[in-house]
Amino acid sequence: MMQQIYPVSPHSYAYELNKDFHFAAAHYIPHEDAGKCKVTHGHTYFTNITIVGDKLDDTGFLVNFKAIKNLIHKRFDHETLNQDPAFSDDHAELFPTTEVVARTIYEIIQEYLDTLTNQPVCLQVYLRETPTSYCIYRPKEVGK
Numbered sequence: 183m184m185q186q187i188y189p190v191s192p193h194s195y196a197y198e199l200n201k202d203f204h205f206a207a208a209h210y211i212p213h214e215d216a217g218k219c220k221v222t223h224g225h226t227y228f229t230n231i232t233i234v235g236d237k238l239d240d241t242g243f244l245v246n247f248k249a250i251k252n253l254i255h256k257r258f259d260h261e262t263l264n265q266d267p268a269f270s271d272d273h274a275e276l277f278p279t280t281e282v283v284a285r286t287i288y289e290i291i292q293e294y295l296d297t298l299t300n301q302p303v304c305l306q307v308y309l310r311e312t313p314t315s316y317c318i319y320r321p322k323e324v325g326k
C-alpha cells in the first residue's frame with residue numbers, strides 16, 4: 183500500500199483522518215468526444231478519503247477506518263460503474279468520469295457521516311484513475 187501525504191486545504195478541526203484504499207471497476211464514458219474511453223475498460227482506482235471533526239465517538243474514533251472503506255469498496259469493487267444507480271448514461275453530470283466518481287464517493291461518505299452523533303465531515307476525496315490521472319473533489323461549503 184502506498185504511504186503518501188496528499189494536499190489538503192487548511193482547516194481548523196482538531197482531528198484529521200485519512201483512509202487509503204483501492205477498488206477495481208469497469209466503466210465507459212458515453213459520449214462521442216470520449217475517444218477510446220467510450221469502450222468499456224477497467225481501472226484499479228486508488229482513493230484517499232480525508233475526514234475531519236472536533237469530537238470522537240464512544241470508541242475514541244472520529245470514524246471507523248473500516249466503515250469508510252466498506253461503504254465504497256463493497257459497492258464498487260469488481261462492478262461496472264455505469265450500472266450503479268449513482269451514475270447515468272443520460273446526463274454528463276452523472277457519467278462515471280474521475281470527477282463524478284470522486285464527487286459520488288464524497289456524497290456516499292458524507293451521507294453516512296451525517297448519521298453519526300459526533301458529526302465528522304468529509305473534507306475531500308482524492309481519486310486516482312490511472313498512474314497519470316487523478317481528481318480531488320472538495321465540497322465547496324466545507325473547511326471555510
Ligand SMILES: Nc1nc2c(c(=O)[nH]1)N=C([C@H](O)[C@H](O)COP(=O)(O)OP(=O)(O)OP(=O)(O)O)CN2
Pocket residue numbers: 211219278279280281311312314315
Ligand atoms: N477530465 C477527465 N478526462 C478524462 C477522463 C476523466 O475521467 N476525466 N477519463 C479518461 C479515460 O477514461 C481514461 O481512463 C484516462 O485517460 P488518460 O489519463 O488519458 O489515460 P492514459 O493512460 O491514456 O494517459 P497517458 O497520458 O498515456 O498516461 C480520459 N480523459
Ligand SMILES: [Zn+2]
Pocket residue numbers: 209219223224225311
Ligand atoms: Zn477509464
